[in-house]
Amino acid sequence: xxxxxxxxxxxxxxxxxxxxxxxxxxxxxxxxxxxxxxxxxxxxxxxxxxxxxxxxxxxxxxxxxxxxxxxxxxxxxxxxxxxxxxxxxxxxxxxxxxxxxxxxxxxxxxxxxxxxxxxxxxxxxxxxxxxxxxxxxxxxxxxxxxxxxxxxxxxxxxxxxxxxxxxxxxxxxxxxxxxxxxxxxxxxxxxxxxxxxxxxxxxxxxxxxxxxxxxxxxxxxxxxxxxxxxxxxxxxxxxxxxxxxxxxxxxxxxxxxxxxxxxxxxxxxxxxxxxxxxxxxx
Amino acid sequence: xxxxxxxxxxxxxxxxxxxxxxxxxxxxxxxxxxxxxxxxxxxxxxxxxxxxxxxxxxxxxxxxxxxxxxxxxxxxxxxxxxxxxxxxxxxxxxxxxxxxxxxxxxxxxxxxxxxxxxxxxxxxxxxxxxxxxxxxxxxxxxxxxxxxxxxxxxxxxxxxxxxxxxxxxxxxxxxxxxxxxxxxxxxxxxxxxxxxxxxxxxxxxxxxxxxxxxxxxxxxxxxxxxxxxxxxxxxxxxxxxxxxxxxxxxxxxxxxxxxxxxxxxxxxxxxxxxxxxxxxxxxxxxxxxxxxxxxxxxxxxxxxxxxxxxxxxxxxxx
Numbered sequence: 387x388x389x390x391x392x393x394x395x396x397x398x399x400x401x402x403x404x405x406x407x408x409x410x411x412x413x414x415x416x417x418x419x420x421x422x423x424x425x426x427x428x429x430x431x432x433x434x435x436x437x438x439x440x441x442x443x444x445x446x447x448x449x450x451x452x453x454x455x456x457x458x459x460x461x462x463x464x465x466x467x468x469x470x471x472x473x474x475x476x477x478x479x480x481x482x483x484x485x486x487x488x489x490x491x492x493x494x495x496x497x498x499x500x501x502x503x504x505x506x507x508x509x510x511x512x513x514x515x516x517x518x519x520x521x522x523x524x525x526x527x528x529x530x531x532x533x534x535x536x537x538x539x540x541x542x543x544x545x546x547x548x549x550x551x552x553x554x555x556x557x558x559x560x561x562x563x564x565x566x567x568x569x570x571x572x573x574x575x576x577x578x579x580x581x582x583x584x585x586x587x588x589x590x591x592x593x594x595x596x597x598x599x600x601x602x603x604x605x606x607x608x609x610x611x612x613x614x615x616x617x618x619x620x621x622x623x624x625x626x627x628x629x630x631x632x633x634x635x636x637x638x639x640x641x642x643x644x645x646x647x648x649x650x651x652x653x654x655x656x657x658x659x660x661x662x663x664x665x666x667x668x
Numbered sequence: 669x670x671x672x673x674x675x676x677x678x679x680x681x682x683x684x685x686x687x688x689x690x691x692x693x694x695x696x697x698x699x700x701x702x703x704x705x706x707x708x709x710x711x712x713x714x715x716x717x718x719x720x721x722x723x724x725x726x727x728x729x730x731x732x733x734x735x736x737x738x739x740x741x742x743x744x745x746x747x748x749x750x751x752x753x754x755x756x757x758x759x760x761x762x763x764x765x766x767x768x769x770x771x772x773x774x775x776x777x778x779x780x781x782x783x784x785x786x787x788x789x790x791x792x793x794x795x796x797x798x799x800x801x802x803x804x805x806x807x808x809x810x811x812x813x814x815x816x817x818x819x820x821x822x823x824x825x826x827x828x829x830x831x832x833x834x835x836x837x838x839x840x841x842x843x844x845x846x847x848x849x850x851x852x853x854x855x856x857x858x859x860x861x862x863x864x865x866x867x868x869x870x871x872x873x874x875x876x877x878x879x880x881x882x883x884x885x886x887x888x889x890x891x892x893x894x895x896x897x898x899x900x901x902x903x904x905x906x907x908x909x910x911x912x913x914x915x916x917x918x919x920x921x922x923x924x925x926x927x928x929x930x931x932x933x934x935x936x937x938x939x940x941x942x943x944x945x946x947x948x949x950x951x952x953x954x955x956x957x958x959x960x961x962x963x964x965x966x967x968x969x970x971x972x973x974x975x976x977x978x979x980x981x982x983x984x985x986x
Contacts, residue, residue, distance in 0.1 A: 388870065388878050388896050390887075392786045404788065411797055417812045417856070418800070420823065424815070437821045484704035487697035497982065499701065501975060506712045508913055508971045512941040512960040516722055516953050517715035520729070540711030543704045572696040601805035603920040608946070619807045623924070626811070633815065644808040651803045655796055662861070663868035666903040 424637035425449055432633050449638040457628060458613045459639060462621030466646070469531050469538070469617050470599045474592050476539035477546050481591070482584065484543065485550025486576050490562060500551060506544040511604055514541075522609055529611045537609065538599055546591055549664060553587040554580060590661030593654045597647040618643040716964070723957035729945075733954070740958035755932060756959070759940040762847050763916065763966070766936060769851045770858060770915035774907045777862025778900075782892075784863070785870045795867060802860040810924030813853035814840065840926050843933035850921050850934060858914055862907045869903030870896075909974050916967055937963040 392400055412419070420438065426446040427436075436442065453459050488500050518537055519528070527533030557580065565575045606620040613621065622643050629635040651658050688695065723740055725733040738747075746752030784795050801809065817824050819838030828835065835842050839849035873896060881895045897904070919938045926934045928943060935943070937959060945956030 387785070387875055388873060388891065389782055389785065392788055403786070407788075407794055410783070411794060414798055415800065416823075417809075417816055418804075420816065421812050435821060437815075437818075438823050438826070480704040480707060483700040487700035491693065491697035493694070493697060496697075497979075499705070501979065502713070503704075503708065504978065505971060505975055506708060508909075508967065508974065509712065509716065510917060510938060510960065510963045510967055511919075512938050512956075513719045513964045514712060514715045515719075515942070515960065516729070516945055516957050517718035518711060520718075521710075521715070536707075537711050540707035543708055544712065547704060572692055576700070597803060601807075603805065603807050603923070604942075607923075608942075619805050619920075622807055622811070636811065637815075640808045640811050644804045647803050647805070648800070651800075652796070659799075659864055659868070663865055663903075663906075666865045666868045666906050667872040 421637045421640060424633050425641055427634050429632065429634055432631075437633075445634065446638075449634050450642070452635055453638045453642055457625055457639070458621060459618070459625060459642060461613050462616060462618040462625075463642070463646075465531060465613075465615060465621070466600055466617035466619075469534050470596055472535045473538040473542065473599045474595045476535065477542040477595055478588060478591050480539065480543045481546030481550045482581070482588070483576070484547045485554050486580055488547065488551040489554030489557075490559075490580070500547075503544045503547045506541075507548065515608055519608055528609065529615050531610075531615050534605060534609050534615070534617075537605060538602070542595055542598065546595065549591055549661070550584070550587060552664065553584065557583055586657065586660065589654060589657040590664075593650050593658045594661040596650055597658075600647045719957045719960050719964075722954055723961045725954045727953045729951040729953045736954070740955050741962075744955070744958055744962065755935060755940055756937075758932060759935045759937045762934065762936045765847055766851055766854075766915040766918050767912065769848070770854065770911055770918075771908075773855050773858035773862045773911050774904070776855070776859040777864075777907065778866050780859065780863045781866035781870060785867060795864075799860050799864050801857040802864070804857065806854075806857070806920035807924050809853055809857060810850075810921045813849070813856075813921075814925050817849055837930070841930055843930050846926055846930060846934045850918075850925050853925065854914075854918060854921050858911060861910060865903045865907050866900060869900040873899045905977065912970050913967075916963070916970075937966070 392403060395403075423438075423441065426444055426449065427441040428443050428445045431437070431439075431442055484503070488496055522528050522533040522537070525533070527536070561579060562575055565579050570578075600617070601619060602617070603619040606617050610616045610620065613624070616624075622639060625639045626636050629639075722733070724735060724737060726736050726739075727733040742748055743750060744753050744756050780798060784791065784798060816822055817839040819825055819835075819841060822838065824839060825835070835845055839845045877895060877899070878891070881891055886895060917938060918936055919942065922928060922934050922936060922939045923942075928935045928939055941956050941959040941963065944952045944959060
């Protein structure tokens with residue numbers, strides 16, 4: 387193990403390490419702690435210039451209450467949910483199938499197709515922007531959740547297919563051969579042999595895509611306009627212009643907007659990290 | 669030419685076996701690939717080509733496109749008797765700043781990973797809390813750092829005030845510092861990402877090699893450089909890929925923190941392109957597409973290298 391395990395280090399380093407850990411963490415998360423602090427302050431604190439000190443009174447309920455009952459925030463949150471969930475389902479479903487095809491079968495164009503999916507991942511969004519916006523408008527889907535969902539599914543399929551294909555590659559192939567010898571049809575092999583083994587990959591991809599899509603801002607701005615379809619990342623700017631310079635409300639709004647992926651991450655931490663670090667270990 | 673009935677009988681006993689059944693293994697992969705390929709072609713492959721096409725036109729996004737040849741590129745890059753578009757110049761140099769400074773996330777992530785790679789009580793909690801910033805949307809990160817950088821009232825200004833430094837107009841209000849302020853905000857989540865890559869990598873480092881090296885007297889940075897880092901190569905590769913792509917894609921932070929200002933000093937190509945195509949100054953889609961194409965070619969160098977490395981691994985695996 388590297389660096390040297392703590393148990394084998396000197397007593398002084400052991401103690402200082404234990405002290406250093408919480409200190410480093412607080413320093414690292416200082417920006418977040420500051421916003422959390424902002425969001426429970428009364429407005430008067432900002433008027434009096436008490437930005438970074440302790441709140442003079444505890445106003446979390448009224449601040450968060452106003453975010454939920456006095457703004458479009460709940461609508462934006464719902465929009466985000468209705469954009470994110472279908473995208474997760476769609477992208478995972480498409481890439482399961484594509485990953486199965488590329489991971490199990492040997493055919494000439496297998497690798498080229500696989501690399502097209504990977505390459506598409508790295509492309510700058512901007513080169514897709516004008517045509518995709520145009521296409522969405524011509525399908526009458528501009529400023530709708532469906533328009534965003536369709537694009538997100540398509541784009542995320544690249545990354546998801548890379549992920550799924552590599553996962554399926556690592557499954558024991560004799561299992562599939564055995565099923566073939568039994569005369570089981572190919573789509574049944576997918577459904578009853580491969581799919582059950584893919585559960586960890588499905589979970590990892592689902593949380594990852596959830597986070598990516600929830601946090602997307604660029605496409606939200608390009609493909610949607612108002613509170614009817616905009617997700618919370620884009621909505622927060624409207625929210626902020628509504629409460630200009632009202633830091634206690636802006637910070638409460640930001641925390642609400644950021645929360646769902648955070649909850650997701652803490653609930654499914656293992657899968658999340660397994661997904662993100664795919665390929666980091668050979 | 670007679671075929672022995674003993675051999676042909678198992679097939680002959682299945683005369684109902686249709687064309688699909690006979691070709692099942694050849695056809696199935698295409699059926700499974702079809703939906704993904706259709707989506708990907710419509711929304712990713714074709715638009716890339718269309719952007720190239722649009723970049724040779726003048727177009728407001730609504731009316732007819734007018735063919736103007738390479739005029740967009742001439743204006744952008746300053747070919748012929750024109751000067752290079754000033755905004756493009758700023759954006760390009762800012763992109764380079766992003767690229768170089770963003771890479772700091774890799775050593776920083778490695779440093780934190782080494783710091784946290786212990787087995788004390790509660791370390792799992794610490795690891796996930798250190799990773800936390802990556803999960804938060806960049807929009808929120810941008811807002812938070814914007815408040816941190818506020819002139820006079822911002823924590824940054826207060827702290828630098830103690831040592832007698834005063835950034836005029838606040839970090840984000842000063843054209844000399846604004847881009848660096850945004851990059852610093854971007855480094856926060858990116859470092860967290862690199863950290864988690866390295867933590868996973870460190871987990872898989874071969875303990876026997878480390879022990880053997882230790883017996884040979886290796887320790888400290890020598891051990892890190894000659895024994896540990898070579899084993900962390902896959903993690904480093906991915907860290908490079910995601911950091912470079914992330915640096916060139918930077919958009920959210922700039923849009924939220926400065927909206928390209930002050931005086932356009934924080935523009936990068938991705939933001940510049942968006943601004944030209946969809947800003948209140950009018951929809952210059954053709955010019956925007958030309959910028960996107962230039963950005964695409966800048967990235968293509970990196971993409972090509974990444975794909976080549978992956979392709980090599982893929983060939984090696986067979």
